[in-house]
Amino acid sequence: MCPMEKTSYRSVWWVFLVIACQSMVTNAAQTPVVEVKALFANCAACHGADGGGVADGTVPAIGGQPVSVIMRQLQRFRSGERKDLRMQHFADAEHLTDTQQIELVAKHVASLRRSTPVKQGDGSQLDLGARRWSTGCAGCHGAAADAVAARGIPALAGQHAPYIERKLREESNGVPGAPTLSQSHAAVFKRLTPTDRAALADYLSRLPPPKPML
Numbered sequence: 001m002c003p004m005e006k007t008s009y010r011s012v013w014w015v016f017l018v019i020a021c022q023s024m025v026t027n028a029a030q031t032p033v034v035e036v037k038a039l040f041a042n043c044a045a046c047h048g049a050d051g052g053g054v055a056d057g058t059v060p061a062i063g064g065q066p067v068s069v070i071m072r073q074l075q076r077f078r079s080g081e082r083k084d085l086r087m088q089h090f091a092d093a094e095h096l097t098d099t100q101q102i103e104l105v106a107k108h109v110a111s112l113r114r115s116t117p118v119k120q121g122d123g124s125q126l127d128l129g130a131r132r133w134s135t136g137c138a139g140c141h142g143a144a145a146d147a148v149a150a151r152g153i154p155a156l157a158g159q160h161a162p163y164i165e166r167k168l169r170e171e172s173n174g175v176p177g178a179p180t181l182s183q184s185h186a187a188v189f190k191r192l193t194p195t196d197r198a199a200l201a202d203y204l205s206r207l208p209p210p211k212p213m214l
C-alpha cells in the first residue's frame with residue numbers, strides 16, 4: 001500500500017465518521033417529536049386532538065391536566081389498580097413501552113389547550129354545588145378545582161358535567177370500573193345525594209379549565 005492510498009483511506013473513514021455522528025445527533029433531536037405524535041394518535045382517537053374528551057361523559061377531558069396527574073393515572077390503569085378496559089389496553093407495555101414514553105405522552109397532553117365545548121348541567125343548582133364544593137372538597141382539591149400537581153390531584157374545573165356526575169355515582173356505589181380512590185374519598189362521595197352530585201358536576205364544569213403547561 002503506498003502512503004498516498006493510506007491517506008485517502010483515512011480521510012474516507014473520517015468523512016464516514018462525521019456523517020454517522022451527524023445523523024446520530026439529528027436522530028436524537030428528532031425522535032421524541034416523531035414518537036410523541038405517534039403515541040398521542042391513539043389517545044386522540046378517544047380523547048380528541050385537543051384532549052377535550054366527549055361531552056356525554058364517556059371519555060374525560062384531559063388536555064392541560066398536570067404531568068403528575070396524567071402519569072399517575074396511566075400507571076394506575078397499567079397496573080390494574082384503576083379499572084377501565086380501554087385505558088388498561090392503551091396504557092399497557094405494548095402501547096407505552098416504558099416510563100419515558102409515559103412521561104413523553106403525559107407532557108404532550110399537559111400542553112394541550114382544550115377547544116371542545118364543555119358540557120354543563122342545567123344551571124339550576126349552582127349555589128348548592130358551590131356550597132358542597134367548598135365544605136367537602138376544596139380542602140384537598142383547592143377552591144379553583146384546577147389541580148394540585150404536587151399531590152397528583154386532578155383538575156375537575158372545566159370537566160364535562162356528565163363525566164364528573166358518573167364518577168361520583170360509580171365511586172359511591174362501588175361500581176367496578178370506577179377509579180379506586182381512597183376509603184375517605186368513597187366515604188365523602190357516599191354522603192352526596194343525586195341532587196348534590198348533579199349540582200357539584202354542573203358547578204365544576206363551569207369553572208375555567210386548568211392552564212396548559214407550556
Ligand code: HEC
Nearest residue numbers: 042043046058059060062070073084086087090105154179
Ligand atoms: C379507546 C378509547 C381511549 C383511548 C385510546 C385512550 N383513552 Fe384515556 N380514557 C378513556 C376513557 C373511557 C376514560 C375514563 C375511564 C373511567 O371512566 O374511569 C379515560 C381516562 C383517562 C385518564 C384519566 C382522566 C381522569 O380524569 O381521571 C387519563 C389521564 C387518560 N385517559 C389518558 C389517556 C392517554 C394519555 C391516552 C393515550 C396514551 C389515552 N388516554 C387513550 C378512553 C381512552
Ligand code: HEC
Nearest residue numbers: 136137140141152153154164167168179181184185188200
Ligand atoms: C382527602 C382529600 C380529598 C377530598 C376531601 C376530596 N378529594 Fe377528590 N380526589 C382526591 C385525590 C387524591 C384524587 C386522585 C385519586 C387518585 O389518583 O388516587 C381525587 C380524585 C377525584 C375524582 C376523580 C377524577 C377523575 O377524573 O377520575 C373526582 C371526580 C373527585 N376527586 C371529586 C371530589 C369531590 C366532588 C369531592 C367532595 C365531595 C372530593 N373529591 C373530595 C382527594 C380528595
